[in-house]
Amino acid sequence: MAALLHGEEKEAPPDDSVVVTEAVEMNVVTSAPGTVLDTVNAKYTEDEYRRVLKKIDRILLPLMWLCYGTQQADKTAVSTQATFGMISDIRLVGQQLSWLTTAFYIAYLVGEPPGNYLMQRFSVNKILFICMFCWGVVVLCIAFVQDFAQTVALRSLQGLFECTISPAFLLITASFYISQEHTMRSIIWTTANSGFDIIAQLVMYGIGNAAKRHGSAFGSWRWISIFLGSWTILLSFVALIFVGTPNEVRWLSKKEKHIVATRVANNQTGSDGHHSWCWDQVQDAFKDPQTYFFFFTVIAAGIPFGGTAAFGNLVFVSFGFTNLETIVKGIIPLDLLTIAWLLLGGFWSLKKPQTRFYLMIASTIPSFIGLLTLGLLPKEGLLWTRWGLYLMMATGRLPATLIWTLLPSNVAGRTKKSVTSAIIFIAVCIGNAIGSQTFRAEWAPRYVPALVICGIMYAAQGILFVLWRLHYVSQNRRRAKKVAELGMTPEESEYQGKINGESDITDWQNIHFRYNL
Template sequence: MGFLSRFARVPPPTATDFVEEDNGNAQRDSEKADVHDKELESTTHTHQRHVVPEIERRVVRKLDFRVVPLVTALYTLAFLDRSNIGNARIAGMTKDLRLVGNDYQWLLTIFYIAYIVFEWQALMWKIVPPHMWLAFTVLGWGIIATCQATTQTWSGEMALRFLLGIFEAGFGPGIPYLLSFFYLRHEVGVRIAVFLSAAPLATTFSGALAYGITSGHSHLANWRLLFLVEGLPTICMAPVAYFFLPDTPDQARFLTEEEKVVAKARGVRQVGGTKRVGGIVWKEVGMALLDLKCWFTAFMYFSCNVGFSSLPVFLPTILTDMGFNAIDSQGLTAPPFFCSFLVTIFSTWVADKTQQRGLTIMVLTTIGGIGYVLLATVKTVGVRYFGTFLAASGIFPSIANILPWVTNNQGSDTRRGAGIMLLNLIGQCGPLLGTNVFPTNEAPRYIKGMAISAAFTFFTGVLAFGLRCLLVYENRKLDQKYGSNKDRVVNQPGARGVESEVGEENYGPTFRYVL
């Protein structure tokens, strides 16, 4: 993961010493003050210092090695445990649980009902120490995922899928918010992408792993063995999460004292104020909920999730209905999702480098929409299989660019958390539609489902265009009020700027929205 640190745009080292104290601050430091005032004063000084770029690069590199791989590995397991029901379906679960009619669709839907109802847990990352919250959610969903191997009835599987949705709602939606505690605005996008790219990567592994499991002949039913093999590793990861995730960058055991000071300064720079506020500021929650920009991204997430939720769980069935046998269908799901994994990383890196998320999303949704159109209108198997590559390469990377767009354009920790919460409350309703537009009686082409997915994918691009226009307008207003940023060095490691001056809505006067 060290390669990620190259994406942080860092100016060349200066001769400035790590600490630059002004005389006024030195005099104030010498005065007797209570502990709280000293802590606040120290934080303020840290923000006003120049930071040695080499030390900051080292901090980012260590975070890339410790934090990002951990949450990415856990999300891989989460997505695997969520979507392997698609592989279990064609491995014998339908027959053993006597699923008929819409029973399978309800198993998918009940998960997202729980996922939506418990989206408020995204704010728990700011209330409960993150390492404790992470370990709790990981252990919970791991136990539930493994217990699916023991279920004997449709109602029992429904209950387990509901519980799985509760615990995963406490994990996945809040991780982009968690990463915003550790990285600056121009850094966080590609890190969120690496985390989210675990979704197509997990689907790649799911197909390959399911192929290996279901091609054998064990005493235990193949679909039960699938749930067991893929659920137990999650349980084993709970203590790893507890001991290895730092609550904040400046509390990370793997950083030196010097690096912790730099990490704290980065956190202050991220929120554009003199210190980072602990806990939830409820007034800012209300401000975020009234922010039109949050609603744009929420409906973009809804539209994109229609295809995002349905493609992994229905692709094995779609391939089977194309004429491939059940075992080959498991293996053929891997290439489209691995391609999507590569596009996810590349597209978010481009968006971070150019600070153009809207344009990136418009291109990706066009590609994804064309893929769904091919699946809906073409009968040739080869062309339809190519359509799955386009659909996967449009949907997954679009999600990976929508999420950092929320954290990019909210100034404080609380507002980012509220934005993520609203994004998921509305956005996760998309799967309720996406998982119910592929009824069995419309096999093998599922024209209605593919057409609906195509329409919503294109609509995501339209919303991205609308939000980008709004952000251009907002940036022009900020330029008129505070002057242009063209001659300033803003949000860069070691930059002094004027970010400590808090402007409206908790943003400093150098804050500009990422387009």
Template sequence: MVSSYSTSSKKSSLDAVEEKISYRVAAADEEDGRDDASGDKEFVDLQSGHVDDAMKLADEAKKITVTPEEDRKLVWKLDLVMFPLICFIYAIQYMDKIATGSAAIMGLRQDLHMHGDQYSWVGSAFYFGYLFMNLGPVQLIFQKTKHMSKLLALFIGSWGLILCCHAAPRINYAAFIALRVLLGCAEGVVTPCFTIITAQYWKSNEQFTRICFWFGMNGLGVIMLNSMAYGLVLHKDSYSIPAWKLLFVIIGVITIALGALVWYWIPDDPSKARFLNEREKLMVVQRIRSNQQGFGNHQVKKYQIIEALKDPRTWMYFWYSVAVQIPNGGITNFMSILLNTDFGYSTTDSLLMGLIPGAIELVSSPLFGILSDYFGKKKVKILSYKLTWAIFCAVIALIGNCMLAYAKDNKKARLAGVYLWYLIPTSFICVLSNISANAAGYTKKWTVSSINLVAYAAANIAGPQCFIAKQAPNYSGAKTSMVVCYAYCVAALIVLLLFNIMENKRRDKLQEERGPQKIENVEFADLTDFENLNFRYTL
């Protein structure tokens, strides 16, 4: 594994790795199968599935010349054709997650006779399903299939149906908890799938901005949810069912419609995109060569799973996500309750006040992505690093949490602290972007993503449990735990940045001594970042 090699030793091991890679890529170019006469060398042909799907178009793609103007037009086309649907789906799935927060002050707790810490378990139940799916089923199901978007569409339609079931006439607390678990199972697929889709079309230096945009749609979800809830509360006596139930039905129906759109419009990979002509498909292949990754591979490779488990970055992502998501699990489920009980706003005012955090996230996440791109073009290195903006946002969130926790006699300062917290999603987006760009090898990428989302789910299960009923209405213990978590996040991101910088410098030195790996179509051999000496980690 390249990451563990020093520049002064292990050259014979590197030679062996390079020889195996060269053999793998050369074999993939053979049209006819042949016996493996190479002893311990691995024979792989194109049909065996060991190489990336993009290898099928790699040679033909190399024959075309793409001008900068053509590339810009293609990027605009991808952004305009694919992104609106992706962004809207992400906004809706966030509404699904946090709808219980609005429903809680619309009568949910009273109608289901909740008491003590029962509402905390409503928030945690969703993530039990999310956790289960990302412990293995998501990777096995979606890596094996060659119809990722069709399967994703079925999951989206399923969670829409589950949401509608939240409004069942005789639903009780136990049934509601069961539905939240099932909803978590269905929604557990969307973030890893969107991360993979982003890596299929956009270059590594473009992925952060795109993820900032679709993840930032969480803010749009907050705005849409609170606006709907506000309107429903104002006219609550006009409906034949409680307003909170109608909220779930509306979101569910929208979700089902979006699932149908995904089935029709989002391609399984770029080679199957109905909105791209043949030349544009080859242009996509050519432009993502710089990622040292392709469209994907459908064999689950044990050695890549092991490599993912041994990669220090995997566990940096894991523990960072634990720390950043414990506060998230609490805030997303208790924000409306805090505004209602701790800050003293009425139900309708609490819903209106909830629009402000949504606007902050909707604007800030894409803004930091754009700023990163801008400074990258201006060659201002430190401000072009995604992790720089992640650290900045984590520091601001830490300050905000300190204001919320310790400015006890200053309501305005505490409220400002709540709103500053909504800059933290940009920090988590950076980790998603790092996984998308820096975990090479399709099995490894899925594995690292799944491990990260296991941390995400587990922490969101724990988060609501920090809000202990006997500490209501100010929940001082939960606020202190958030301060500790964000202090750790800042330190973890600094370590990750320095770790990647040092690794890139080591690879530069090693390549200077040995020369680059000059192997035809090596980018599409489904190599991991450890195997591919040409790979550099995005900062």
């Protein structure tokens, strides 16, 4: 699939005139370094661009898919383990099962800012490897816990180490691909949430069932942790060799790395490279309204995702399915429908640029209707009606993915990207932590109030998406008007915007930058 995806590149007219950086709130005059002009003015053929893009897709995307899917499987394994005796074996009571997820996200939140800082200052590749290896060891250790205290401590460590993978992958996507390609490529590696989950669920069921049949005293859910932890440790070494930003990977030649940088210059968000920490970009991030749209929308998206990820298996069991039926007739169909909807959204965004917000708004509607209606059904019966309504939630997973694609497309400046990324994942932690606590023990086994709350959160997302898009449209019109007042042609403005982006100027300061919709 990856080999079929090709972005279109537009060449800006070469111009070696004096470089002037126009800021939205200030005027700054700078001289562009020679390396910047070298990247902006470089000329390569379409065949060269296409060949490098195919190579990147062929090597990078499958590995990102595997790594991201493994992270998701490790993170949500407690939902499946709960159906294989974990609750009774370590004597979980009340909200303790919820706290295993909440503790994970609290630690994730704590680790997010320093994790982003480390990736800004050092190698994304090395930091990613260290964290993957460490959380693999932690998952392995969960197999030997004896009580809630030990389990929640290890889940907290797991969250602390897992916090780097999503921001790392966003930085990698931004450094390899142009804006038009961000949506589809991000969707491909995030389909691992559902695609790898299908594989992991079947493997976990096979492990758990085999352990039960052979009367293993070790506990079937413990073997699941052994499998997941060992696999993660092995995969961390594969990531060390192959996954990183263009300047870090060894499978690109020097010329191919320059081709990548030349393509990415079109984004006006800056190409790969380690920059010093810029405190003015930190201030810029907190002044920018889009930062707050990211924050509150991601919280609204995280509440239903965090809750249903931790308790989805138990919800299907409450409908009347057995453990095996929950996986085969519940989780796998939900994952397959999610993948289909994600890919449909990705291909739509390739064919119809500037439609991401329309897709996000449309995707929240079925999920809102399905979960709200589910809460209004009678207490008994209607198994397949409940099944169908719960599966409508699959469309609501697309917006959470598309929100992420707005970061590499619409946030410029390496430090600002890191800060905004940290804010986004702090919001992820808050939303998921709240979501897991929404499923109260006293509402078991059907969790109707929790499902209704999740449905309302989808409606809140839809409203925020409408306001967010209006903000971007307003900004683009204001900037176009200012550029026209300067007497610059669209071509001149685009060329200057590339130089500003490669000079590590933020989107808020760069009047030539246009927000992708």
